[in-house]
Amino acid sequence: MQTLLTWAGRIALVAVLLVCLQGALDPLYDAARWAPPHDAVMHVIYGYLLTVLSILALPKVKPWTIGGVFIALGVGLEAAQALGWVSGTFQLKDLAANLGxxxxxxxxxxxxxxKGR
Structure with a gap:
């Protein structure tokens, strides 16, 4: 498993480096074209803050449990929207942003x- 994680990290690093290099060298680079929608950014921010603040507020609960609860809540909310139980519409990008x-x-x-191992 460690080898898989190491190689996944290396592949992700090379991909991000290539995107950064392309943006730095392309004279016609359009940053606005690559910007995510505001709604998706807010879902990422909320998912991040809710997880971090819950970990700080609930020190006896495992962080992985807290993360799992928020992922399940995100899936539940999107499912409730898809079923019409709550306002809003189901969007896969919102689900992905919550997970992110x-x-x-x-x-x-x-x-x-x-690293501690």
Missing amino acids: GVVAALAPMALARR
Whole structure:
């Protein structure tokens, strides 16, 4: 599993470096074209903040449990929207953004755990 994580990290690093290099060298680069929609950014921010603040507020609860609860709540909310039980519309990008925020909050802990071994 460690090897898989290491190689996944290397592949992600190379991909981000290539995107950064392309943006830095392209004279016609349009940053606005790549900007995510405001709604998706808010979902990432809320997922991140809710996870981090819950971890701080509930020190006896495992961070992974808190992350799982917020992922389940995000899925539940989107499902309720799809069924018409609450206002809003189901959007896969919102679900992905919620997941992204939770993962961004938990990733440093996972990396620290991995480094500690």
